[in-house]
Amino acid sequence: MSFLAQVRYLVYKEILLEWRSKYAFNSILLYVVSTVFVCYQAFRSVDGVVWNALFWIILLFASINAISKSFVQESRGRQLYYYTLASPGAIILSKIIYNIALMLVLSLIALFVYSIIFRNPLGDPFLYLVSVILGSISFATVFTMISGISAKANNSGTLMAILSFPVIIPLLIVLIKLSKNAMDGLDRSVSYDEIFVLLAINAIVISVSLLLFPYIWRD
Amino acid sequence: MKSYWWKFLGAAIVFYTIIAGLLGEVPALPILHESIRNVYFHVPMWFAMLLMYLISVVYSIKYLGSGKPEDDFIAVESVNVGLIFCLFGLLSGMLWANITWGDPWPNDPKLNSSAIASLMYLAYVVLRNALDEEQKRGKISAIYNVFAFPIMIVLLFVLPRLTDSLHPGNGGNPGFSGYDMTGSMQWVFRPAALGWMLIGCWIMTLRYRIRKLEYHTDELGN
Helix, strand or coil: CCHHHHHHHHHHHHHHHHHHHCHHHHHHHHHHHHHHHHHHHHHCCCCHHHHHHHHHHHHHHHHHHHHCCCCCCCCHHHHHHHHHHCCHHHHHHHHHHHHHHHHHHHHHHHHHHHHHHCCCCCCCHHHHHHHHHHHHHHHHHHHHHHHHHHHHCCCHHHHHHHHHHHHHHHHHHHHHHHHHHHHHCCCHHHHHHHHHHHHHHHHHHHHHHHHHHHHHHCC | CCCCHHHHHHHHHHHHHHHHHHHCCCCCCCCCHHHHHHHHHHHHHHHHHHHHHHHHHHHHHHHHHHCCHHHHHHHHHHHHHHHHHHHHHHHHHHHHHHHHCCCCCCCCHHHHHHHHHHHHHHHHHHHHHHCCCHHHHHHHHHHHHHHHHHHHHHHHHHHHHHCCCCCCCCCCCCCHHHHCCCHHHHHHHHHHHHHHHHHHHHHHHHHHHHHHHHHHHHHHHC
């Protein structure tokens, strides 16, 4: 089977597994919505900077919770079975694609709920949407690889946070800056630098993941 | 003698830069005044730290290919020494910032970036402690090291250039060489960078040899 066909089947398998249980998706969705409510009850009304920061923090923790499961939910035996069937590159790529899709759906729902409950004027809604989409792609690419690493060190929960926070902070700095630009409705040409940096980091992360993942599963 | 001449060279250079750095001639500049001498000690710390992290990532890649425990030892000891240099870089920078910018921790992208980068390498150390099995520890931590390195490069060299920084050479500020790195200062600054790099390598090789000896005695003991 060719590489792309493998990736396609594996992504299909991930979606099918999720569709049958709907456990991960629903629980994360509930997590996001209830966190939004907690924040709303705590703050009531906030200014723009806090609104933006709060949204990214909610999204950060939701995505850590969603993606940290991606390697531990399947048993070792079943993983071994996949490894005999598919190449490691196809496995990590399919996980990344699936997690990007999951994060996109989640973050768009989160943005929708958040902006309904917490009303805040957006200067450039389209650019804000772009920053949310870029953000969920970045979270998915970085956390997928880190969750693969921390799944190997059995103590997943805390280790996942320790390993991923320093790596995600640079991306988060750029994302917050980009979304702040969008909120203030600045001219779009101001934000091209940030968009380019985000795309470049994602390209680097995906290619490094593809190179390194074969070493993770061979043990 | 032949193989360790560079250790003498490193020690001699550092000795020279301490004397020449404290006694040599510096331009009289507003705000900076005599604190400009810190450039001989603060900046070389970062050069040495970067060299250590670079050595570490190279040996991590080598370890992934070869699986020799020696490569893993060099990788981890380079990170340990790099963290020490990072600590001293932050401390000397905070002293300097307190004098020139009036605050030991101004909200500056370079400061925050280097603090985050050190978090990344502390996470590497924690990850190593979380794994018991030797080979697995070497491999998983090497993977994390290689994964984190490009992001650290972005963090230290790309992000500060996107925002305004108090540091020279960032956010439109002219670099040091532009206005106050006069000829006589170059003759102290450049050797200082080299000298601290050599000292860093020396400490790293010493620690690496201790770790290797411990590893072999453990093997004999079992």
